[in-house]
Amino acid sequence: MKKRDIYLLSPTPEEGTIPLPMISFSLVTDKIDFDGCDILLFTSKQAVKSAEAIDTGWKKYPAVAIGPATKKQIETLGGSVIYHPSSFYGETLSQHIVTYFKDKKILYLRPQKVSFDTKGYLERAGIEVQEQVLYETSCADYPNEEAPSKGAVIIFTSPSTVNCFFQNFEWDQSYTAVLIGEATKKYLKPDMNYVVADEPLIQSCIEKANSLVE
Template sequence: MSKNIYLFATSKSKHARSIKSLDVRYLKPEIDFSKYDYLIVTSKQTVKALEQYNKEEFINIAALCVSDKTADSYRAIGGKILASGDGYGDNLIKNIRELPHVTKWLYLRAELIASSFVQIAKEEGYEIDEKILYISECSKEILEVRVEDDSTLIFTSPSSIECFLKNNTIHPNAKVIVIGTTTAAYLPKDIKYVISQNTSIESCIELAIEAK
């Protein structure tokens, strides 16, 4: 393990010092799943939150997933997959547009979201309901971490950057790797960064190892 690589994520890697960026608090709002044709699932946390419900109520409703990894998580609990995206929430709009406007979608989401695809879809006349299944808060770990100036920092979400910057600054000598363009937009304007080739932690780690 390289002590100079820091991974700010909800997942871990043996190649980095893994700093949990968020603590997740799950909610269980009342949902009548029978009203919907498809689910929209954009995180593994959504899948975990779904496990609070009677599986028979939703498991036969196919999900539009943000990425292959998220699709794998939904599939692992027995769910069906409508389609999986490229890791960018905003790009899911093209999948929604492939189906009639009368299709009834249920977007299962976090309290705070970075993507605007649902708002765009609604403005275009698509029927999408939303339910908040979890709330993410900055973890004590990321608020208290201190990193070396020349470290490689891997950010995997906008919230990982926002939480890190609450009590830290990004040193000019640091190497910064982000998982995608949405996350990159949350970096301070003067920070240089590299975007991973694929929207996956594995791809970010590969870049970090190459940069050593």
Template sequence: MKDIKKIITSLNLVYFDYDYEKNLFINDVDYTNENIKKEFFKITYILSKNNILFDVLENNTLIAINKRFSFFDKLFKRVQNKIDNYNNSKANIYLLNNQKKRWAKNIPLFKIDYLKKEIDLTKYDSLVFTSQNAATAVNNINKSWKEIPSYVIGKETAKKVKELGGNLKLIAQKSNNYDFTNELVSTLKNKKVLYIRGNKVTSNICSELIANNISCEEIILYENNYVEPLKKETLPKNSKIIFSSPSTVEYFFKTFNWDYSFKAISIGKTTLKYFPSNIKPILSEKTSLNACIKKAIML
């Protein structure tokens, strides 16, 4: 078989992840749009071009490598999915934002306030995003950002750039800002970079780029502000709480007391560093909310 790792890397996937143990491409979102359809057809085209046997399951959400499934295999899979859906819906999994995700409940602890600023994008030929909110913010102000190559960290940010019609150039291979900056240094030589960010950041990407002789400016286009719940919820024993940023760690412990039975799931290594010393969070394998939910289900 062709080197599947090289093929997967060349695809630069946003919506599908590859499970090397099960030999499956898995769509990690629970909705569909034109970008997902395009990515599905890109995968199946490349597999066919390389003469790799595959089969498709579950309304194009699964692509199995080197397999053909019988009618009974597919029927069993559908039944198993219904059982899993029922069991997972009973789990006490919490997101600390208002994003609707299958099997997770929401406790919004912050709001995003977008700032209205004039911005001249003609001076730049590269944009850096570390948050999907940054992409939304610039899209609210100046649509011409879509013509400029975007360099992002995290699948959630990549999806937002794609869905807004942006020019996605690079998705960071690593899940923390330090490694992301190192990737940028090797990619953005001789570029004029604009780093679009919020009021709270965990590292100074622009300073690091400048230190490596890369022209970089930054602009704050949104604010992340704490919102105290109108009704303070009592979380049940054995709750699994997903922390998607350092600010969600801050806001959670500002609002709730920690119970020894709780499980904390951190979306990435940067967020991991912000937990109190008595909490031992579990790191998600991938920097996406769906991957965090999957990890929570397995606990």
């Protein structure tokens, strides 16, 4: 019996998976306005990479990070993380910021589209938030013949990868989805077979996928 293929939809290929990147990133600005901010807020590692490409001065400011991958990216590039939450979703992070950073001026460096209105939530709680869009995402374009094979396990690493997948392919009932987190679940179509990774990390997604094909 043929082993089930594992497809990874994130932009970075990983060993043991078939790369099928669904999104690409492009910068939408060439400067960051840090004026008046005390701390930075990052909700994705791509935002950190984008900040690094635009102005390395971001590392002068302490950062709040959502998720371990974002925290790791900040530290890898030489920034400092003063807080990262134990839960990895926008609403939980925003509640924690209200608790710990109510007197701080926050600069939220973000993608063009976000799955949770962090700025709106914080401002309703009385926290001053500046925000700047650093990058945008776009969907890849694939012909039908590049659809995942029957029985495939497909790793979705963000809501964007779900949306872009369905711009390209139909869902086959033989597929199983592996999701990087609960927030991605609400973007699925009805009756899709799925599991959620134990941690919101690509490596954890791959481990979960491997457990399905063994």
